[in-house]
Amino acid sequence: xxxxxxxxxxxxxxxxxxxxxxxxxxxxxxxxxxxxxxxxxxxxxxxxxxxxxxxxxxxxxxxxxxxxxxxxxxxxxxxxxxxxxxxxxxxxxxxxxxxxxxxxxxxxxxxxxxxxxxxxxxxxxxxxxxxxxxxxxxxxxxxxxxxxxxxxxxxxxxxxxxxxxxxxxxxxxxxxxxx
Numbered sequence: 001x002x003x004x005x006x007x008x009x010x011x012x013x014x015x016x017x018x019x020x021x022x023x024x025x026x027x028x029x030x031x032x033x034x035x036x037x038x039x040x041x042x043x044x045x046x047x048x049x050x051x052x053x054x055x056x057x058x059x060x061x062x063x064x065x066x067x068x069x070x071x072x073x074x075x076x077x078x079x080x081x082x083x084x085x086x087x088x089x090x091x092x093x094x095x096x097x098x099x100x101x102x103x104x105x106x107x108x109x110x111x112x113x114x115x116x117x118x119x120x121x122x123x124x125x126x127x128x129x130x131x132x133x134x135x136x137x138x139x140x141x142x143x144x145x146x147x148x149x150x151x152x153x154x155x156x157x158x159x160x161x162x163x164x165x166x167x168x169x170x171x172x173x174x175x176x177x178x179x
Contacts, residue, residue, distance in 0.1 A: 118168035
């Protein structure tokens with residue numbers, strides 16, 4: 001099999017439909033192009049498998065990958081937007097940085113640094129579990145499946161991690177309690 005010729009045939013047969021799918025899902029031509037590139041990169045990596053499939057099987061494989069990438073991209077975008085919103089609010093839920101004095105931004109940055117340091121100090125299992133829950137927006141069952149542990153273990157690890165972060169922030173917010 002001539003890999004390049006087979007890939008060109010696959011690309012020409014499906015590129016317009018894949019790009020249109022992404023353009024419709026994302027509303028952005030640049031993002032659609034980037035995601036389409038990722039689909040065809042994966043197709044190149046799995047070309048031996050794809051070449052053995054009938055035309056509708058190849059199309060199904062490509063659109064399954066496209067759907068998964070689209071879901072991942074949407075999840076990533078929601079995470080970015082949520083993080084941006086969270087950074088613009090103080091812990092009480094009020095908008096913080098827009099109308100607040102400059103010291104508010106400094107304190108927020110210091111608190112973020114304390115949390116980052118506390119996360120870095122967590123044991124690997126707790127740090128990974130916390131990251132999957134917070135950044136990956138996964139529930140305990142999904143995390144448990146991904147890590148091969150029971151959901152109860154995931155909840156326990158999350159509890160320990162959150163307690164450690166709360167303690168770190170408590171120590172920062174009220175340093176008198178340490179004495």
